[in-house]
Amino acid sequence: MKRLMPRLVAIGMVIATASCGIHCNHQPKRVPLEIKLPKPLFISEPRYRNVPNLEKPFGKPRPPFLVPAGTRNVALGKTVYSTDKAPVIGKIEKVTDGRKEGTQRDFVELNPGLQSVTIDLGRRYAVYAILLWHNTRHLWVYYDIVVQVADDPDFTANVRTLFNNDVDNSAGLGAGKDKHYVETSEGKLIDARGIKARYVRLYSNGNSANEYNHYTEVARSEATKQSRPLGSTWITQRMEIASLRSQ
Numbered sequence: 001m002k003r004l005m006p007r008l009v010a011i012g013m014v015i016a017t018a019s020c021g022i023h024c025n026h027q028p029k030r031v032p033l034e035i036k037l038p039k040p041l042f043i044s045e046p047r048y049r050n051v052p053n054l055e056k057p058f059g060k061p062r063p064p065f066l067v068p069a070g071t072r073n074v075a076l077g078k079t080v081y082s083t084d085k086a087p088v089i090g091k092i093e094k095v096t097d098g099r100k101e102g103t104q105r106d107f108v109e110l111n112p113g114l115q116s117v118t119i120d121l122g123r124r125y126a127v128y129a130i131l132l133w134h135n136t137r138h139l140w141v142y143y144d145i146v147v148q149v150a151d152d153p154d155f156t157a158n159v160r161t162l163f164n165n166d167v168d169n170s171a172g173l174g175a176g177k178d179k180h181y182v183e184t185s186e187g188k189l190i191d192a193r194g195i196k197a198r199y200v201r202l203y204s205n206g207n208s209a210n211e212y213n214h215y216t217e218v219a220r221s222e223a224t225k226q227s228r229p230l231g232s233t234w235i236t237q238r239m240e241i242a243s244l245r246s247q
Contacts, residue, residue: 014073014131032064033071033129038136040185046139047209048182053167054141055179062186067128079120084110092117112211114144114171118201120153127192127200130162134204135183142183144171144205147190149197160197163190171203 014035048054080095090108095117127149134142147163148155164176181188 014075028068030066031069033067038185041137048141051141051180051208053179055181057182065129074121082117083115114205116201116203121198124196124198126194126196128194130190130192131187133187136185140183141180141208142204146173146203148201150199153199162192
C-alpha cells in the first residue's frame with residue numbers, strides 16, 4: 001500500500017486462558033473479559049487523513065467481550081523474537097516484560113519496512129481474544145496489520161489468519177478485508193473464537209505519520225477463581241490473548 005512516511009509501532013500482547021483445559025466436556029460460564037487499559041497519553045494532533053478503508057471510531061467505551069470464566073492472559077514473560085535483529089531503540093524483550101507505562105524506556109522501535117513479532121506461548125492454547133495496542137501516545141493508523149497463529153515457529157503448520165487489513169497485499173500474505181483503525185487507549189480487540197495455537201505472529205508496516213516500527217509490551221496474567229482482573233502491559237502496540245489453558 002502506498003503511503004507517506006510509513007511507520008510501525010511496538011506491539012503489546014495479552015493472551016488470556018481459563019483454568020478449564022482445552023478438552024473440557026462442559027461449556028464454561030461466560031463472563032466479561034477484564035482488561036486494565038493503559039492510560040491515554042496522546043501528545044500530538046491526529047494524523048490519518050485520506051486513509052482508505054478506515055473504520056469509524058466508536059466514540060464510546062467498547063462493549064464487554066465475553067470469555068469463559070477464569071480466563072487469563074498468557075503472554076507475560078513468554079519468549080519473543082522479531083524479524084528486526086537490531087532495533088533502533090530498546091530490546092525485543094520489552095514486548096513481554098510486563099511494563100505498560102508507555103514512556104520512552106518502555107518500548108522497542110524497529111526499523112522501517114515490513115516487520116513482525118512472534119510470541120511462543122510454550123504450548124497450545126485455545127485463544128479467545130487478542131487485544132492490540134500499537135500506540136497510546138498518538139492518534140495514528142498502522143498499515144498492513146496481519147495477525148496469524150500456527151503450531152510451529154516457522155509458520156508452516158496449521159497457519160491461520162485472524163486479522164488482515166493489508167488491502168493491496170503489499171506484505172505478500174494475501175489481500176485482507178479488515179479495516180484500518182485509529183489507535184486509541186482501548187486498543188483493537190480481535191475475536192479469536194477459541195482457536196488452538198502455540199505461536200502468534202503480528203505484522204505491520206509503518207503508520208500514517210512516519211516510517212518506524214514500535215512495540216511496547218505483550219502481557220500475560222492469570223485469572224483466579226476469584227476472577228482477578230487481567231494485568232496488562234503493552235508496546236506501542238500491545239496484544240492481549242484470551243484463551244483456555246491446554247492440558
